[in-house]
Amino acid sequence: MPPRIDYRRCTGAGTCVSVCPANVFDFIDGKGVVMRPADCTECEECVRACLKYAVTLEHSRTGKPRVLVMYDSVSGRTATLAKAIAEGVRQAECSVAVLEASGEAIPEVLLADAVLLGSPSQFENVSEAIKGLLESLRIIALANRPAGGFGTFGWELKGEDGIITRKLGDARLATFDRELWVKDDEVEARRDDAVAFGRSFGEWVKGQLSGAGPA
Ligand SMILES: Cc1cc2nc3c(=O)[nH]c(=O)nc-3n(C[C@H](O)[C@H](O)[C@H](O)COP(=O)(O)O)c2cc1C
Numbered sequence: 001m002p003p004r005i006d007y008r009r010c011t012g013a014g015t016c017v018s019v020c021p022a023n024v025f026d027f028i029d030g031k032g033v034v035m036r037p038a039d040c041t042e043c044e045e046c047v048r049a050c051l052k053y054a055v056t057l058e059h060s061r062t063g064k065p066r067v068l069v070m071y072d073s074v075s076g077r078t079a080t081l082a083k084a085i086a087e088g089v090r091q092a093e094c095s096v097a098v099l100e101a102s103g104e105a106i107p108e109v110l111l112a113d114a115v116l117l118g119s120p121s122q123f124e125n126v127s128e129a130i131k132g133l134l135e136s137l138r139i140i141a142l143a144n145r146p147a148g149g150f151g152t153f154g155w156e157l158k159g160e161d162g163i164i165t166r167k168l169g170d171a172r173l174a175t176f177d178r179e180l181w182v183k184d185d186e187v188e189a190r191r192d193d194a195v196a197f198g199r200s201f202g203e204w205v206k207g208q209l210s211g212a213g214p215a
């Protein structure tokens with residue numbers, strides 16, 4: 001499918017016009033405009049290049065759903081959990097990318113069919129990096145994109161329980177009905193639970209994308 005430009009965010013930098021190898025855009029009245037949609041090869045360059053995250057691209061549904069598992073991790077527990085969850089998502093026959101959260105990773109969120117966000121508990125909340133990412137998602141407004149959350153904690157689960165899913169819902173993404181939180185010293189022992197969580201998330205994503213779930 002050709003890209004779409006959100007003109008509420010486009011500032012007319014013309015990056016999409018200059019990076020597109022297939023000459024899909026023209027620069028008209030100070031904005032990039034999709035003029036030759038049939039020529040788009042879905043190379044994703046325009047999505048990655050736009051500094052305002054104004055370009056989105058829905059992939060032609062020929063392959064496996066693409067799930068992004070994005071996490072923040074200070075001492076490695078959430079990273080370990082993310083990898084086990086990703087294995088489960090893969091078992092559900094989705095393709096998976098696992099990435100550390102950062103502002104630069106936002107185009108990867110735009111390009112994914114579904115996203116799972118993971119955070120360490122910090123002061124009974126998600127970490128600052130995940131807070132920032134959730135705020136960017138709220139602004140970018142990827143309505144109905146399937147999404148879910150997971151995390152690790154050290155002492156006691158309080159305000160952070162369910163927080164990622166709630167914030168994803170506030171950002172109008174379609175949310176998975178479970179959020180997995182694992183205590184830091186149980187991440188290895190609960191690996192099977194993490195894989196099972198990833199697998200059921202992957203199955204749910206497939207249902208959502210095929211239109212089986214609520215829009
Ligand atoms: C600054 C800081 C604040 C934390 N706050 C909490 C907390 O409020 N509740 C809790 O249960 N654990 C808390 N922890 C423990 C971490 O959430 C826990 O060890 C987690 O597994 C670390 O994940 P990571 O290895 O991916 O960084 C805190 C840790 C740090 C470093």
Ligand code: SF4
Nearest residue numbers: 020040041043044046
């Ligand atoms: S995805 Fe690639 S080919 Fe398609 S419009 Fe963007 S830059 Fe051009």
